[in-house]
Amino acid sequence: MENEQVLLEVKGLRKFFPIRKGFWQRAVGHVRAVDGIDFHVYKGETFGIVGESGCGKTTASRCIVRALQPTAGEIHFRVNDGEMTDVANLSRDELQPLRRHMQMIFQDPFSSLNPRMTLFDIIGEPLLVNGVADRRQRIERVEELLALVGLRPEFLQRFPHAFSGGQRQRIGIARALALNPSLIVADEPVSALDVSVQAQILNLLLELQERLGLTYLFVAHDLSVVKHICDRVAVMYVGRVVETAQTQQLFESPKHPYTEALLSAVPQPDPTLRSQRIILEGEVADPANPPSGCYFHPRCRYAVDLCREQTPELEEVEPGHAVSCHRALELDLAGTLDAPIPQTAHS
């Protein structure tokens, strides 16, 4: 893994949203949506960001494609296997030629497609914007893309309302692929879909990655999906990365108490696994007014005085496994794969 090429490197990324009050709309405080995160993504892999709502995972992904202007930090992105460019600090004009290399897939397949545009207009628009002026050429490319995502090319002149949720998500994927991007940022791409359709889209994403050598930044809250599709995972809590590791490692031996609780909270589709869950007390901390020390300490069952006073740094405990917890090395936390349950029954 180490000698692989890094496609994306995020350093100290911060995004604060001001809270404005009063007649002059003066900023009285900040929502620290993303509060200094670091990670890197290798070319060709799927990197997952998981966390609960409000943890900043969507804000982070939007900053990376520069849909939002980060408050601070660097986002290094490699274009065409060449030099790394810091996209966080480029101007609009400088950014324009780079945008085609990073594309997004959105969560809601209903609101992310313009109902007044045909599939040809929707999928062809990125081509038009990027200078493919010839209509013939665009039609050809859109037909090719439709076939690639498993839709019939005859659908070209139809409108999105004629399609089901899963098919619409395929349209969104085709649009993202139109410009041959190297990085796809997928923000909860399957969470709005029905279970049986979800599997089809996950399969499509895996297949496309293999065929086109794509790199995915996969933002999700569903840990089973993340486990299935991601190579490496970062767990976020209140704007910070609390743990990052290879997927297998993270699920087998989590080192952060929050990861442990998160893993244990996932209901498994198997009634024989009704285990004792770790029920976290209280609520996710308010990113406008985070607690002192480690943000997780008020809900952490292992918290000691040190956790209340000092903020832990993200430190590597094993190669490729970084944790931000004062007690990472002394705690023995339970993973989900301790007792591998064979795939029984459903065959």
Place this chain on the structure above:
Amino acid sequence: MQDDRQPILSVRNLKTSFFTDEGIVRAVDGASFDVHLGQTLGIVGESGCGKSVTALSILGIVPRPGRIVEGEILLRREPEDGQAHEIALTSLGDSSREMRSIRGAEIALVFQEPMTSLSPVHTIGNQIIGAARLHRNLTRREAGELAVELLSLVGIPRAEAAIDAYPFQLSGGLRQRALIALALSCEPRILIADEPTTALDVTTQAQILDLLRSLQEQNGMAIMLITHDMGVIAEMADQVVVMYLGRVVEEGPVETVFGESKHPYTQSLLRSIPSIHSTPKVQLPTITGTIPHPYNRPAGCPFHPRCPDVIPGVCDKHEPELHSVGDEHLVSCFLYHPVPETIS
């Protein structure tokens, strides 16, 4: 004590249709199941399978242009004079006095979206007090005390202060707890929870499921849990009903339905879910195609166009019925019951 084997609520061949301008949508098309006290019945299915309409039918609040066209819903009352008796909810008018006394009191409902099902202009406390006083003979003071008691029961911190809070001041998890407190205010014997945790995060979901379970242990109510999440069903339910396009395709104890599922739909649905224990990065077995639009339901078995085990000439012509394939295990599929005599 009531006999455990006597269901508190029986739904028999329920059919609810929506008569729209474009055609008739048979949202629920012959659903039958029983709900027992102290047990959790899980109803699972994908969107459009009729699970929510089933809940609305039981409460008599199916929105126009829908109505119950056939079937019976029987509610069993506590024996008062030594004899238990059953009330057919379908024969009561939707807005009759009796139905209104049952709805919200004996049968309470918890919706998916706590923001839209709580009134934004009333405090949490007032909503609970209002509901409790409507159904129970309480003074305002008693109802107020009850509200505080309920809010602390469902685990809302500083309940005395929380009764004066408006729903927008609470987080999603706390709102869902408040909604559960509201549903419990009249001591229901049946709690219908329609996707109670779908809008919540996993750790909050674990809290709410844990709460529902401990409440059931305390007061022995029956819970009808409606969800699309197989994981939640496996976690919570005693009995499971699997629905597809308005029909019950499989029904049985939770271990049986998950461990020895018989219906091809249940089997493929379970296979298509990525699990923490499954091999990563492999292609998941999928169900081909999509759920048909309710206006053009396939003839015969509704699942046959997507079914891997379809029997041509049978599944597309005849409608299968629920047949027993084992202890309390019912399946509606021609693989397990004889094909009816062809009347050609």
